[in-house]
Amino acid sequence: MPKVSVIPAKQVQVINGIKDKKKKRVCAYCRVSTDTDEQLTSYEAQVTYYESYIRGKPEYEFAGIFADEGITGTNTKHRTEFKRMIDEALAGKFDMIITKSISRFARNTLDCLKYVRLLRDKGIGVYFEKENIDTLDSKGEVLLTILSSLAQDESRNISENSRWGIVRRFQQGKVRVNHKRFLGYDKDENGELIIDEEQAKIVRRIYKEYLEGKGIRAIGKDLERDNILTGAGGRKWHDSTIQKILRNEKYSGDALLQKTITTDFLTHKRVKNKGEVQQYYVEDSHPAIISKEMFRMVQEEIKRRASLIGYSEKTKSRYTNKYAFSGRIVCGNCGSKFRRKRWGPGEKYKKYVWLCANHIDNGLKACSMKAVSEEKLKAAFVRSINKIIENKEAFIKTMMENISRVSESKEDRSELKIINESLEELKEQMMNLVRLNVRSSLDNQIYDEEYERLEEEIKQLKEKKAGFDNTELIKKEGIQEVKEIERILRDRQDIIKDFDRELFMQIVDKVKVISLVEVEFIYKSGVVVKEIL
Structure with missing residues (x-):
């Protein structure tokens, strides 16, 4: 060995x-x-x-x-x-x-x-x-x-x-917010959010100026000029800082929870939650700095400015806050946005008109719509809104009746009920198919074909149901819109004599130019009022 x-x-x-x-x-x-x-x-x-x-x-x-x-x-x-x-x-x-x-x-x-x-x-x-x-x-x-x-x-x-x-705290509606960089809020001795009135004035100013037509950059420059500090104590107001304030639902007293999720428990990397996990929307979770109506109006204004597109990619319009009509005038011929142009030689004869962007970029053959005078458009709005102010009770009643009629559609409710019942039935059929396959070992081809058929039917019904859910959301937003217009009109006791930019931007969705002498004012409630220029 x-x-x-x-x-x-x-x-x-x-x-x-x-x-x-x-x-x-x-x-x-x-x-x-x-x-x-x-x-x-x-x-x-x-x-x-x-x-x-x-x-x-x-x-x-x-x-x-x-x-x-x-x-x-x-x-x-x-x-x-x-x-x-x-x-x-x-x-x-x-x-x-x-x-x-x-x-x-x-x-x-x-x-x-x-x-x-x-x-x-x-x-x-x-x-x-x-x-x-x-x-x-x-x-x-x-x-x-x-x-x-x-x-x-x-x-x-x-x-x-x-x-x-x-997640359990989210489900119970418990909101935890880091208030140290949260402009407008502080915390009391119990850890509850309370309004810091001095900072809240800044938040209200930002929302108000945005609805009045100011651009984000202009708002930031004015805040810097007035030596107003950001929530983090900085002097520089970046565009992204103001955008976050305008999009933050917490200023309306509500809170959307689980906006971001952790994708890796080792690196703690967080990404925006795009629907991967449930979110929780808590209403009235803390004191509001601005009204829910104002927050909703700002979100709509953000969408409107983002959608400022002319006839084509070549005629895409960049948003400007200088003019009340920016992005709101559309061509009755081709659907393009209108742009502001100066006409007339020298200061003495100058005047401003609005002209179809498609016509400007591509000529008369592309669109034959003529220019319309800015002063005539302003005068037409004054006449249009005065008609509504003088008959506001009838106007408000018509708006509310229209919304109620749409909201109380029995046909919609009946169809939605049928969809829900069909979904439950198909899900039960799918479960029975799976159980049968486990017990009896069905032919693979037969099982796969039947499973795919049920899966496709369920998918189609879910898409149809999503359409109803979206309709319900639109109805809810429509009711809020009508209530806001009602509030604005009830505050107006007398007719207006001059063009009111703030009022125009609050209640007019767009102005449609039908011809050189005729326009339609389409109000946010959906009501259309025709006027002669």
């Missing part, structure tokens, strides 16, 4: 040619995951324990404590003390790191192994006290890989549990 001799394993330091020191320079790394009082107590206890532990070992030389508090361990991206420790280790300032457990060091397998191997190559060990693993030991790598994977699973479970708690 051959003779076998065992050659003892060498330490990594010896293999790498690093001289053995009399005393090991040892540091400790501590971390807690959240910033609650209990966890911070745990953090302080860890720091005290490891300093005493290292100083109490005669073979160790205390090299310091590195500690991160209130920071998650799923990645090392934001752990400043951890990064500093690694940098100092690679610079040769100590020989060993002691930490409580793998999950304290990192809950990401890749991060954990990456740093352990990086340190080991420099002859620096990491000792995980709970698992009793020394990374300079020959068995350390295998055990570390297994236990790091378990730590990563633990982190995934914690992430899922946290998300479940957040």
Whole structure:
């Protein structure tokens, strides 16, 4: 029998040619995951324990404590003390790191192994006290890989549990908002949102000026001119800052929850929720700075400005806030938007007219519509709105009757009921088919064909149902629109003498030019009033 001799394993330091020191320079790394009082107590206890532990070992030389508090361990991206420790280790300032457990060091397998191997190559060990693993030991790598994977699973479970708690709060309508950069709001001693009246004035000003026709850039410049600070305390009002304020439903007292979702529990990357998971809309969750009607009007104005397109891509119109008629005048011939033009030589004879963009860009053959005078358009609106003001009770009654008639359509409700019943029936058929296949093992082709047929029918019915849901939403918005117009008209006791830009923008959807002498004012309620120029 051959003779076998065992050659003892060498330490990594010896293999790498690093001289053995009399005393090991040892540091400790501590971390807690959240910033609650209990966890911070745990953090302080860890720091005290490891300093005493290292100083109490005669073979160790205390090299310091590195500690991160209130920071998650799923990645090392934001752990400043951890990064500093690694940098100092690679610079040769100590020989060993002691930490409580793998999950304290990192809950990401890749991060954990990456740093352990990086340190080991420099002859620096990491000792995980709970698992009793020394990374300079020959068995350390295998055990570390297994236990790091378990730590990563633990982190995934914690992430899922946290998300479940957040979703439960959403379902209960509990709104959590970071108020520090939230212009117009503060929090009281109970953590509830309260209005900061000084900042609220800025929010109301932004909404009001936008509805009056100002562009986002012009609003921002005026705020900067008046030395008004943003919610974050900055002097520069970026377009995106004002856009977010105008689109934020929280200013109307409501809250849309789960706007973003976390796609990776390790990197904590968040993306916009485009329907991947449920959202929750909480009405009247906190005090409102602006009315729901004003918020709705702003959202419609945002859409209107975004849709300012002329006859073709070549005649696309850029929104301008200078003129009340911008984007609102359309050609009765070709459907293009109108543009403002100056006519007449010199200041004495100048006048402004509105002309079809298709006619301007492509000539008379493309569109024969003539120019219309701006002053005549303004005078026509004054006559049109005065007719409504003088007969506002009849006008309001007609609007409400039209909305009520549409809302109370029995045919729609009956058809929607049939769709819902058919969907339930098809779903039951699909479940029965699946059960039958499990019990009797149907022919694959027959099963697939029948399943696909049911699936297609369900898809078609769902699309049809979505159309009804959209109709209901339009009806609801229509009612709100009529109520807003009713409020505006009831506030007007006397007829107007001059063109009122604010009133025009509040209640007119568009102006359709029929000919050189005739236009139609299409009000936001859907009512059309013809006028002669």
